[in-house]
Amino acid sequence: MTRSSSTARERILTAANKLFYAEGIRAVSLDAIAAKAGITKKTVYYHFKSKDDLIEAYLVSRDQPNLDLFRSWFEEADGGLPDKVQAIFRNLAAAARHPKWKGCGFLRTAAELADMPGHPAMKVGAAHKKKFEAWMAAEFEASGVERFQDLARHVVLLLDGAFSTMLVHRDAAYAEAAGTAAKTLVAVAVGTMNQRA
Template sequence: MSRSTESGSTSEARTRLLDTATAIFYTQGIHSVGIDRITSEARVTRATLYRHFSGKEDLIVAYLDRADRAIRGQVDALARAAGRSAEDRVRDVARSVVDGIRSPGFRGCAFLNAAAEYPDPGHPVHRAVLAHRQWFLETVTDLLAQTGTEHADAAGRRFVMLRDGAMASGCLFDPELVAGTFLDAVEDVLRARDTRPPLAG
């Protein structure tokens, strides 16, 4: 758990540190960025950083936790939207992925990027990635189950794999082309629900 000198609130210095780390880690990678760079750009001392975080690893986990909470809030709101069919809520989640791909400064999935830099399954950063991905898989699978498919587990895995491919491709190729291909593929997942089990295994 990140340490803070504030009781019941987050200090301005901690927020600056996390804002700075978030921007740098996402755009430039994690291993390539040192504590000195973060403290310099956040305009705080090393001592201040260590009052709020036990070290760089703790800061990385906090960065991923912030991203996780933002995505959960967005996806959970879409998944619970009143007056929308289950199929449309799946489409809404897919469109939220596309919105990210189309956004300025898109550099892929923060969690996949972090997993590539921290491949050890036992590392706290890797565990934070897996926890986020398990939540996303379960959320999408539940939404797909609500569409009436008999193969929601397989359809959920297919959706997540399509999403991973779109996120990886979105920072390498034309975002509009990637977005259109992904949305078309999601429609295929929805159409397949009554005819065959997608991605058996």
């Protein structure tokens, strides 16, 4: 791929990220994405054979940056393991207070594609959520927490519940409440681990 075609692909993905996230995947046409990217629709089709391929690429492009953001919130937090987990939720609440925040792009896309479980973007979204869960489980295991996989799943449920509830109520306090619950769960797990040591 030449530099100019690579740049065109990046412009398409940047435009898709902005429009899909702001307006939803079904509401945005390829014509709108081409216009936002400053290219022709034919150029979009040169890089992506269909809108479905572009939706998949949109989520792939969000995968690692989102995971890195969660990891940085965790690693930069002061305190022990319970505080670090709570920091993810606290930072999410702060992000959700931004006027352009529209929720979790992965969950919103899954909701729009609920009648298409085999869609490639559904697989990307599921893999993204599993990567977060696996990362949490690895952090808990490294800290010596028993039943670390169960605890990671509980945190994921709280996180995705917070994403969904904030989207419904437009109230970031739900992420803070979920963070308090997650901190309590992790503190109990750490306390149980320390009692047995």
